[in-house]
Each structure stands twice: as structure tokens, then as C-alpha cells.
Amino acid sequence: MEKTPTSRVVRRRRTEERILAAAREAFAERGFERTTIRIVAAAAEVDPALVMQYFGSKRELFERAVQMPSIPPLGGGLAESIEELLARIGMKIGPIPQASLAVMRSMLTHPEAAQGARAKLDDQVAQLGAAIEDDDAELRAALMVATMLGVTIARQLLDLTALREVSAERIAEILRPSMNALAGVDVPVRDDAG
Amino acid sequence: MEKTPTSRVVRRRRTEERILAAAREAFAERGFERTTIRIVAAAAEVDPALVMQYFGSKRELFERAVQMPSIPPLGGGLAESIEELLARIGMKIGPIPQASLAVMRSMLTHPEAAQGARAKLDDQVAQLGAAIEDDDAELRAALMVATMLGVTIARQLLDLTALREVSAERIAEILRPSMNALAGVDVPVRDDAG
């Protein structure tokens, strides 16, 4: 067995990231309240006290764990924005990051998660609304975002049986006319070539 | 001050209902985990131990508080079912019962609430799916239900700014073509008379 005398900085960075990863997973699966510092510490193979030492408090741990590498803003045109939204449902852009799942899982019970979710959703609504030409642009945008939210919750968090084993592409396909309708775009008769 | 020597049975029934009402409100606003027996007891102006004595455990209290007078099944035709769903968003049928809000608020973190929500949603999906003539009937139904879920969460639980002060009728109006599209119904060009 070779001994690997790892330097301090990299050790620190590694365990910190290990804790953050464990925290993300726990928060995403159990939500804020049901996730305990001890559970996270155990998953990261670390003493609970170390988690506190590194992150100060459970709340701060949550904040750090859910910080995202910034969401790329929705593209320019309305059609592109809709495609972008639909693509986010599935694997085209990669699976939904656990940080997002953690926020969504906790947003109905943890006030700070709710605030964070509201901020991000309001932002999406504003971006989408700017691309819609309609008196009710913002309302339409909000309903589009709410639709995406509902589908994601039903599929990823609630595990609805009817959505469990359906491919993301198929969902996006069926969702597209609906989103177009919400956006105020004339919806063509669906093709029966399914 | 007249003394009102209330009989035992009515006293019991009254305080029990008072506790259940307090529990519904607390569960709906704070979710299962953040709601404590003591909070419910205080709101019902009763000793915490009484809550246990009446309902056995916090879990059973939740179950009892959340029991609904049974949801009327969705009407016969597809069009009627959609209208029924849209009507449930707003005040036409009355505000969303607190029992439903309590389940929704808790379903992402409390396993039993999740199970209950899944059961009810799966049921709705089945009913709606039966009214849709399409190969993807169940999938379409699931996406319709998910949409309604998302709108309700965004509006009632997350309090999204863009949906906060919008009338239910207006939401239903904009949502209708989208639901029709999901149902696989040919969607006419929207009227610009709004």
C-alpha cells in the first residue's frame, strides 16, 4: 500500500465537496427538514461537527449545497425559449441537477427554499414574458412556467405512475402544442402520425 | 354570565372538530414536519396531551385532518371533465379545501402525504384518460393533471407574483386551449378579443 500524503488544501476541498454532494443528495431526496446534519455527515463519512465547522449552520449548508453555476438565460425568440424549456425536462441538457431538485423538494415547507424558488421562477416568467407579444404576456409566461413545474414535480418528485417510464422526448412532444397554446401561438391541428 | 352546561358528546365533538380545523390550517400552511402537536393544540386552545389522547399520534392526526368528503368523480365527457378541472382552480366550486392544501404542502417531504397525493392524482389520471381517445390517452391525462397541479402549487402554495392577483376565471380562460391541446383536441385559433 502506497501512502498518499495529500496536501491540506486539496484534502479540505475534497471533503468539502464530498459533504456538499451528500447534502445535495439528501436535500433532494428527503427535503430540508427531514435531512439531518448527522445523515449528511454519515453519507460523507465525516463527523457531524465537521459539517458545522465548515458551513456554520444547517441553513448555510443548504444555501451552499443548492447554489447553481447560474442558469443560462432563455434564448432570444419565443419558439427557441419554448424549445429550451421543453429540453430541460429531459436529458438533452443533462438530467435535472440535484441542486434544483433539492430546492423544489423543500420549497413547500422550507421558507428559504420557497424564496429561492420564487426568485428563480419569477425570473423565468419575466424572461419568457418578454418574448410573448400579448396583453397577458406575463400571465401566459407564468402559466407556462407553472406547467413545467407541475410536470417536473409529478415526474421527478412524486413519481406519478403514468409519467414514470415515459421518455422525456415523448413528454416534450405532447407538451409542445400545449405550451404554444399558452404562449398565444396559433396551434395547428395535431398530426395523427404517432 | 349564563353558564352553558353543555352535554359531554357535543363538547367532545366540538373540541375534536376544533382540533381538526386547527390541524388542517397548520398542516396546510406549514406542512407536516414543521407543524407540531403543541402548535395545533395552542391554536385549538387545548392541552397538547389531549390531541394525542384523541388521535393517538401525529401521523393519525394528519390522516384524520386530511380526510376529504370524497372527491366527486370527473363528469362523463372529455369537454365536461376539462371544464370541471378548470373550475376547480377557482371559486366556482368553492376555494380549494384546506385538506387538499395540507396534502399538497406536505407531499414532497412527508411519505404518507406523498402516497395519498399519488393515489388521488393517479385516480384523476385514470378518469381523465378514460375520456380521451388517443393512443397516449393516459400520458395526455397525466400531463393535464400535472399542469393543474403546477398551476395550483404556483398560485396557492408558492404565491408566484405573476399569478397572485389574477382571477381564477382569467387563468382558466388562458389554460383552456392548453388543456384541449393536451387532450388531443384540435385547438382553434385563439380569439383576439381579450
Place this chain on the structure above:
DNA sequence: CTGTTGACTCAACGACTGTAGAGCGAAAAT
């Protein structure tokens, strides 16, 4: 080699939780 820093663990505290049992006083039964 010597002393210092800092990553990490151990043990424990105080607060809060769900929950249980004994007891009080008024309504009901005798």
C-alpha cells in the same frame, strides 16, 4: 528537529419534539 497550523473527531449541552401516565373536576349513571 521543533513549533505551529489546521483538518478532523469526541463528548456533551440545551432545546425541542412526540408521547405517556397520573390526576382533577364536572357531567352522567346509580
Place this chain on the structure above:
DNA sequence: ATTTTCGCTCTACAGTCGTTGAGTCAACAG
């Protein structure tokens, strides 16, 4: 009038939680 029933409160227990401070040992600076 006496006894029984039972709605209700008081007090307290055991467990878990977030959080803290002292202590240990290896990596670093001199």
C-alpha cells in the same frame, strides 16, 4: 346523594436535533 365516567390538564420522560468546545494527529513553516 353517591359513585362512576370521561373530557381535560399537568408534569415529565426519552429521543433527536442543531450546535459547541476541547482535544488529537498529521501537514506545514522555521
